[in-house]
Amino acid sequence: MNIQEAPYDAYQLVWFKSSYSGDEGGECVEVAVSPDAVHxxxxxxxxxPRLTFSAAEWSAFVSYVAALD
Known part of the structure; x- marks a missing residue:
């Protein structure tokens, strides 16, 4: 995982809000996928700043969170 200041190419990514984020303006997370990372x-x-994960790191995270459900 890397923590990066948003570079100019951040505006070319297609971001979507997490399905677990509410509409009340609380804790909202957005995700974008590029060929080499998940942002x-x-x-x-x-x-x-944003977090950047490799595909393997993201897959491990999602699997872990899904097991908590």
């Missing part, structure tokens, strides 16, 4: 950012600070 995660705070929807309330779209130009701020």
């Amino acid at each position: 995660v950012r705070d929807s309330k600070d779209r130009t701020g």
Whole structure:
């Protein structure tokens, strides 16, 4: 996992809000997928830092969270 300041190419990514994020303006997460990474950012600070995961890291995270359900 890397933490990055949003570079200019961040605006070319197609972001979508997590299905677990509500519409009340609370804790909202957005995700974008590129050929080499999965990017995660705070929807309330779209130009701020974001997390970048490899496909393997993201898959492990999603599998772990799904097992908690």
